[in-house]
Amino acid sequence: MNAELQTYLKGIVNNLPETPGCYQYLDDSGTIIYVGKAKNLKRRVSSYFNKEQQTRKTRLLVTHIRDIRYVVVKTEADALLLENNLIKRYKPHYNVLLKDDKTYPSIAITTEYLPRIFKTRQRGKRGAIYFGPYSHVPTLYALLDLCRELYQPRPCHTPMTREGVENGKYDVCLDYHIHRCKAPCVGKQSHDDYMRCIEACKEILKGNTADVARKMREEMIALANELRFEEAQEIKRRYDLIESYRAKSEVVSNVLHNIDVFNIETEEKTAYINYLHVTNGCINQAFTFEYKKKLDETDEELLTLSIIEMRERYASQSKEIVVPFHVDLPDGMVEQTVPQKGDKKKLLELSKLNVKQYKFDRLKQADKLNPEQKQTRLMKEIQRDLGLPKLPLHIELFDNSNISGADAVAACVVFEKLKPAKSEYRKFNIKTVTGPDDYASMKEVVRRRYTRLSQEGRPLPDLIIADGGRGQMEMIREVVEDELGLEIPIAGLAKDDRHRTREMLYGFPPAIIGIKPESQLFRTLTQMQDEVHRFAISFHRDKRSKRQTASELDTIAGIGPATKQTLLKQFKSVKRIKEATLPELQALLGTARGEKIYHNLHTNG
Incomplete structure (x- = not known):
């Protein structure tokens, strides 16, 4: 921002009145790029040019401001309504936008x-x-x-x-x-x-179904008293219908009348807000919508916007709103209730349930349309929760498998953009460790894996995940950081007594990372852990099976893997091979090889 422009804007700000109103920021083409409201115009607009209060996105907005306009109003309530109307009219680039891509009937x-x-x-x-x-x-x-x-x-x-x-x-x-x-x-x-x-x-x-039902009942009784039973019976039929509907509709308490209920769920770029209107305990309006965030708006700011928008759009005259937390609304505009228990608390929880379901449905729909978007979203969650320097596009997991130290093996599985890269999976026979020592085995395979990648100049992972807790993480760290001098983030997935994933650990000393067990991210990490465990167990099982199925045929000269397979396919067992006659073996393997194997079998037998 050059000095001349800075002086011009500063002059506008210094002359702003200290009254309620709306302000508009314009870019160099004269387009309105942001609209805001204020109890005190001068104080609010000044804050945008205070570098100590600026966020990254606010700084970006300020760099595009070339002019400032404002409208003075009598009350803060008028400022709220004017701001809402101006945003809908001009759709400024830096304001949150109500996404109305789905029209409910x-x-x-x-x-x-x-x-x-x-x-x-x-x-x-x-x-x-x-x-x-x-x-x-x-x-x-x-x-x-x-x-x-x-x-x-x-x-x-x-x-x-x-x-x-x-x-x-x-x-x-x-x-x-x-x-x-x-x-x-x-x-x-x-x-x-x-x-x-x-x-x-x-x-x-x-x-107002309760009032309609009450009037019907009064009319029905009056007709019955006049002995007009057929007409009373028709009214009773209608009365039963409306009572049946009332029983099936969402009734909390007939005392609750003409109340608006709001709740909110947010993520990085989107806010989901649910609106319920309650009359006589029945919900007769229910609407969930979303805002696209632009300037790191808080939940309080977004909920305030939605309250003004929904009440204006549907001409609500409710004197009370039920909200999850107090928001900044003008005094006397409406009574705010943040319930802790009772029927209003039930309504708030119902609104929360609706907004969570809407959010889940929207994400599910988006994931179906763009599967890569889902993977990117989950990787961003991992990056944010762990504080990683970059997106974890390449993740590697390790696991050991042995029975009392026998047939000890380890496995490394690789995920690229959270999808298994099976061609990059690696199996390791433990070579330097004797007995059941998982820590020493882990150090060996990690050392072998990253020494080789470094020597070959191949890319290192963005994140290593140990199939275990603090101990396994420390073994990996000792090799990666202390021995090899590499900087690779390390996390751990700890399990409970029932071998179910319990928590994610990160950092040294390791700290528990709060990931909700019902979240998609937690399910993804659990599936990754299950995959490395499956791969390690399969390798261990194959190795143990080969050792256990070694037979008498392996000691006979002239019988390699191919000949062994041919014999077992034909005769089904070693016993039947030994019982086979010389002509049978020669017919299968040829005269010379058949005779050689026949004599070896019977000499050894």
């Missing part, structure tokens, strides 16, 4: 003379009021079915007017005859009665 009720009720994914059209969106589509269909079963709103798509109905323009259709509609289009159902049914449907969609 809503329920629309038209405002025409005889309103219709139907599912839609387009909320912007005029001439209708909307309920939802519904991220759980079966809930949407359950509500539509309930409205149709209880009140039979017309299912046709024909535009209908008062004049058309009064002039007999419309005809009764099949829906009337199969009891899906009461034919208000021809006057078989009065307009007033039809509109009462539509209003009742609106109450159901708002979540």
Whole structure:
């Protein structure tokens, strides 16, 4: 930033008012690249140019600022709303962006003379009021079915007017005859009665099912007292339907009314936020969405943005919000509750469950579309958790295998971008160790492995993982660092008493790295550990099997591996080979070799 520009921007900042407002940063083309809100414009904008407070991403933003604009508002609440609208309008490069790539369905009720009720994914059209969106589509269909079963709103798509109905323009259709509609289009159902049914449907969609059920019960009792039992029975049928729906819907407590619930899950570049709206204990709106982070925004900042966005988008008038932690909202705007127990805590946990599931589904979908992206994400997690200097593209794991020191072997498996590179796997017969000494065996194979790689000028791994705890890690370190003078990060995977992976260790002295057992990273590391164990066990089993299956044939001159295989394939066992006649052996192996083997077998036998 040159001196002239610095002086220009400093002049703007020094003259900013100390009032609530929104500020906009512009680049050299006059494009708005960032929008922010502030309780105190001067103090907030000044902080961007304070080098002690700048993060790496903020420094990058500041290098692109060429002009500053601002809008003064009366209250902090106005600043919040204005910021939200400006971000949506200009979509600045450095602001978090709400990702709306998936449109959840809503329920629309038209405002025409005889309103219709139907599912839609387009909320912007005029001439209708909307309920939802519904991220759980079966809930949407359950509500539509309930409205149709209880009140039979017309299912046709024909535009209908008062004049058309009064002039007999419309005809009764099949829906009337199969009891899906009461034919208000021809006057078989009065307009007033039809509109009462539509209003009742609106109450159901708002979540006021308890009020609808209560009114039905009162009407049913009144009809029964007047001895109008058939009409009372019809009301009872409707009452049972709505009570059945209420029993199946998510009911926490009927006392909880008109509450918004928010929860958040974040990762490096994305934040996932769940929004629930609760009426009479029932969840009648549920929506999970994501923000793309740009400037290392905190969870508090992101949750504040989402609260403003969702409440404005769905015209929420709730006086209370349930959140996992307090956020910076203007005083008096809404009451914040951070529950520790009770029904509100259950709602918060339900919101957390929804946002975790959404995050899992999104990652799973992304991994399917781009498998390499999944591997990169997991490698970045390893790099971040261990503090590695670079991405662990090349990882090697070691394991020993022996029985009381017999047939001692070791194995090295190699993973490239977290995928097995089987052509790079290596087997080691233990040569310098006598007896069951796993530590000495580990030192031998690590020494042999990295001495050879160094001599051949081949690339060294970005990370070594020992199939064991602190002891194995220290043996590898002594060879790699002390003997060979190499700098390779070393980790360990320790197991519990049941031989299950328990924890990951890193550093010297080794420290436990907190990786959640249910995470994809933990499962990946466990699979890597299982693979090196399988490879070592297989090699040990093969070696032991060869020693145990050495037979009398191995001591006979003239019988090599190929001849031995031919004989065993034909006669199945050493006993039957020895029982074979001279002509049988000659027919299989030829005259001279057959005779030689026949005499050797019978001389030795």
